[in-house]
Amino acid sequence: MDDHDFRQQYTPPTNATLLIDDASDDDYLGEPRGMPASHATQWIGDTWLLFKQQPGMWILAFVIYLAITIALQFIPFIGFIAQIFIAFILQAGFVYAGEKIRTEGAFELGDVFAGFQINLKSLLLLGLLYLVLFIALFALIFAFTGGSSALLLGSGDTEQELATMVGAGMGLSIVVLFIIGTLILSIAFFLAPTLIVLESEPVLQAIKLSLQAFGRNLVGALFCVLLSIVLCVVAMIPLGLGFLVVGPMMLLLPFTIYRDLFYREA
DSSP, rough: OOOOOOOOOOOOSHHHHHHHHHHSSSBBOOOOOOOTTHHHHHHHHHHHHHHHHHHHHHHHHHHHHHHHHHHHHHSSSHHHHHHHHHHHHHHHHHHHHHHHHHHHHHHOOOGGGGTTTHHHHHHHHHHHHHHHOOOHHHHHHHHHHHHHHHHHHTTTOOHHHHHHHHHHHHHHHHHHHHHHHHHHHHHHHHHHHHHHHHHHHOOOHHHHHHHHHHHHHHHHHHHHHHHHHHHHHHHHHTTTHHHHHHHHHHHHHHHHHHHHHOOOOO
């Protein structure tokens, strides 16, 4: 994908659904390709090309995204749950806006909220499934660490030694299980909103394809994560203002990865 890809001009469709149908042409493979690890730099580069088409609009969209996310944090319990659903809906909106740039050369601010209109039920189901799996992850961690504690309580050690063992053992177990669990969830749901809003893939199929994309591009995905971390670190240097650029890019990254892995090369 090159700079020209994002500047193609087409006659605007009459509605949002038609745009998605037109974009989902015969070049869609239906499953991810395995690509060289060097494509990780291409994914980042293509994301930058998307951003620089309308930097002001992307920054404004990201600020709105942040404002909504922060506002929800002030609502006890319900806010946390709502955040999960809103995150998937707005993620879908960002990639939809990226598709608008690819097909029409520009996007409007309202396109970022397209997830509230296009395949909303599937996006809500995706959020619900994520929430259920997230709760299951914590239940698994509690069961595992609780079982470890029961074994330690029957070991016959002194109270102080027991407390130290419980604290160290449970702390390490929680951290390891949480990292592994959230990593798997992140991989499974990373491309799912994109595939749902742009290809109308069923929820479970979208999750399956997201996992397949990672599995077939393991080295490239890890390299992309490393590059993303570097960008985030650099973004923190100028008082965190760099996130006004890196933030939108991270929300657009699933779109450029999806286009590279799920479409035939021109």
